[in-house]
């Protein structure tokens with residue numbers, strides 16, 4: 001089965017700090033369901049946006065995205081990149097979590113604001129590199 005990855009950004013609808021605990025619930029559910037589906041990846045939460053990269057078989061990613069797209073804890077889900085992969089970039093993570101990372105918000109804001117325009121492939125690659133370096137993954 002071919003390996004694919006999908007990168008999206010979305011806007012959190014969580015009221016903080018009252019609903020911050022919901023992020024723990026998301027991670028717990030993601031870790032068990034992703035393991036069962038053979039999906040790996042990383043989730044970043046900036047308090048404003050979510051950025052997530054998922055990698056696995058196409059049917060597994062489609063199944064997860066059906067749930068993720070209808071989840072009311074975020075909105076404006078914008079898939080930035082889908083590509084075939086030769087190897088996993090988050091191989092040891094059913095879902096790595098990168099907590100409120102206010103310092104990287106300036107990198108995410110331009111991706112979120114690009115509306116219907118084509119996303120700069122360097123910007124998306126940059127985001128994946130950032131997620132990888134923050135999860136301290138080597139090759």
Ligand SMILES: Cc1cc2nc3c(=O)[nH]c(=O)nc-3n(C[C@H](O)[C@H](O)[C@H](O)COP(=O)(O)O)c2cc1C
Nearest residue numbers: 026029030033034050052064067068071073074095
């Ligand atoms: C930003 C965000 C990321 C999520 N990531 C995952 C994930 O990687 N895997 C997962 O199983 N659920 C994830 N969820 C939770 C799903 O939206 C959903 O609640 C869960 O998979 C249960 O699916 P169901 O509601 O179709 O039963 C995420 C939710 C949000 C808001």
